Amino acid sequence: MLRIFLFYLAVLFASFDLALSVGLNVTVIGARDGKTRFECWALSAPFVSSEQFGIVGTETAALGDVTNITYNVIPAGFDSGFHNAPTIQWTIVLNGLAVVTLQDNSSVSVTASMGEMGLLFFTDTKDVSPDGHRSVYPGITETIFLQIPTKDAATPEHHVVYDNAPCAGPEFVGLRQWATG
Ligand SMILES: *[C@@H]1O[C@H](CO)[C@@H](O)[C@H](O)[C@H]1NC(C)=O
Numbered sequence: 365m366l367r368i369f370l371f372y373l374a375v376l377f378a379s380f381d382l383a384l385s386v387g388l389n390v391t392v393i394g395a396r397d398g399k400t401r402f403e404c405w406a407l408s409a410p411f412v413s414s415e416q417f418g419i420v421g422t423e424t425a426a427l428g429d430v431t432n433i434t435y436n437v438i439p440a441g442f443d444s445g446f447h448n449a450p451t452i453q454w455t456i457v458l459n460g461l462a463v464v465t466l467q468d469n470s471s472v473s474v475t476a477s478m479g480e481m482g483l484l485f486f487t488d489t490k491d492v493s494p495d496g497h498r499s500v501y502p503g504i505t506e507t508i509f510l511q512i513p514t515k516d517a518a519t520p521e522h523h524v525v526y527d528n529a530p531c532a533g534p535e536f537v538g539l540r541q542w543a544t545g
């Protein structure tokens with residue numbers, strides 16, 4: 365009897381956990397109809413309580429397999445001009461300031477600096493967006509970022525939060541609620 369009760373309790377907690385599960389939101393430099401545009405994705409891999417020794421009980425989300433990371437240092441004032449993502453990849457800004465703009469929509473830009481919004485995902489490769497996007501670096505210091513291609517150019521499972529706009533403030537509140545233990 366106790367055993368059955370405990371089983372139901374476990375099932376109840378498992379479904380409770382699932383209902384509360386929240387994934388990381390990330391701004392995507394994506395493409396549609398041959399043009400680059402911004403999207404906001406919620407990754408399907410949920411944050412879970414880590415079992416890793418040293419950070420047990422803290423929030424962790426798996427972002428998938430990656431390959432061939434590069435460390436990039438860009439001088440202040442550099443202008444990339446329009447270009448494509450070389451492959452499907454993450455970019456993480458470690459220092460400085462990058463502003464990404466689009467060719468056909470001057471009303472929106474993405475400003476990336478270190479912090480919660482410093483992680484971007486790029487999918488606007490040449491085959492899906494011939495012109496790509498432009499990145500300028502208006503800060504007064506060097507901008508440093510990591511480029512991290514996904515293994516086999518895979519795209520993480522996700523659902524689309526905004527299909528023509530970057531993630532904004534509300535997409536990062538979930539992280540802040542974990543700021544204090
Ligand atoms: C890794 O990236 C560097 C720099 O972009 C490139 O020269 C090299 O060929 C890449 N290596 C592999 C195995 O893709």
Ligand SMILES: *[C@@H]1O[C@H](CO)[C@@H](O)[C@H](O)[C@H]1NC(C)=O
Nearest residue numbers: 402468469471472528529530
């Ligand atoms: C330009 O971007 C804004 C904000 O992301 C979006 O609301 C608008 O629909 C876009 N315009 C076009 C023509 O795609």
Ligand SMILES: *[C@@H]1O[C@H](CO)[C@@H](O)[C@H](O)[C@H]1NC(C)=O
Nearest residue numbers: 387388389535536537538539
């Ligand atoms: C992702 O965005 C949704 C709102 O669009 C928000 O409810 C959720 O908490 C966000 N996730 C994180 C980890 O901040």
